[in-house]
Amino acid sequence: MEKILDRFLRYVAVDTQSNEESETQPSAAKELDLLRMLRDELAALGVEATLDEYGYVMASIPSNIGKKVPAVGFIAHVDTAPDASGKDVKPQIIPNYDGGPIDLKGVPGLQLKPEEFPEMRHFIGQTLITTDGTTLLGADDKAGVAEIMNAVQYIVEHPEFKHGDIKIGFTPDEEIGRGVVKFDVKRFGADFAYTMDGGEIGELEYENFNAASAKIHIQGRNVHPGSAKGKMKNAILIGQEFQSLLPVDQRPEFTENYEGFFHLISFKGTVEEADFAYIIRDHDRAKFEEKKKVILRCADFINAKYGEGTAEAVVKDQYYNMREQVEPHYHIIEKAVKAMEMAGIKPKIQPIRGGTDGANLSFKGLPCPNIFAGGLNFHGKMEFVPLESIEKASEVILNLITLFAE
Secondary structure, X not given: OOOHHHHHHHHHOOOOEOOOOOOOOOOOOOHHHHHHHHHHHHHHOOOEEEEOOOOOEEEEEOOOOOOOOOOEEEEEEOOEOOOOOOOOOXXXXXXXXXXXXXXXXXXXXOEEOOOOOHHHHXXXXXXXXXXXXXXXXXXXXXXXXXXXXXXXXXXXXXOOOOOOOEEEEEEOOHHHOOOOOOOOHHHHOOOEEEEEEEOOOOEEEOOOOEEEEEEEEEEOEOOOHHHOOOOOEOHHHHHHHHHHHOOHHHOHHHOOOOOOEEEEEEEEXXXXXXXXXXXXXXXXXXXXXXXXHHHHHHHHHHHHHHOOOOEEEEEEEEEOOOHHHHHHHOHHHHHHHHHXXXXXXXXXXXXXXXXXXXXXXXXXXXXXXXXXXXOEOXXXXXXXXEHHHHHHHHXXXXXXXXXXXX
């Protein structure tokens, strides 16, 4: 049986960064490199698997028990975040971690320090996999991919392991919010599913943000600065004024738990015109709707002050809190809790301060909570994952399958 570490290292070696500027699905052709690999690996294990035109790998392992039980699915995404390069990833393996700083050897002087990331101390004595400081690692979500594939290999090689119908899904483009837009839930065939896409060991999530994007275009007026009095409208400064109208305490760096935020994610501009892009997040649907109205009211204020057409705001919903879809099927949360406890893990049920493919799947009729994949500090060069957490997550998958088969 291939070791889960070797499998994970093979997957992170494939560059699968998604592209938010692209209109295609998958958004980047290179995502298909890993998706084809996974389809072929499943087929080599004797598992029927398909890869469709949208980049969805779907596979099925038929039940080997004589009674009807729910079909359970496990889903992970192959793409890595646009925030940092996923090309030429050079993982560092730190056995028996001693609790001190770790040199990220691709960048002289760069260290992963427990003073800055105290969670590191939770894993003293374990094997940590880090980046070399030049790229992200890709544990989000190739750890999840490896965990699922490791469980599949175990099931295939142990025919005595009892299970109902098992469904496997690998998806592109989760990091740009389009991961399951065209995912055919009916064809997938699961009654319930889990995304293996959470963070630190023990995490279990069935609540996530309601999410929207906001794009603000500021139309200024450029006049020679020598004769600008009473005529120039500096789009950069007007955009700054727009930003100043939003509540300071509702920025990501000042929020936690169930608190939502307005997050300015990009700005580009000149005196003539400027563009600001935001993401809007809140767990509470009423507060989420109010935040969207705040953005529009700010645009109205700018237009009243500087003239109609100065600020144009376009707000688009991205996904919603899956709690209302999952809670009526709370037994799937209870099974996940028990599966973790069987593996000696203390479950930590908490809201996701972000999104998950499971949210959109839940609203498509497939209740789909999120289970830890084991990594920390996703989307950047400080990302790391304990090998033991990857191993435990794969064990949780097998425990869940056993619980559904009872």
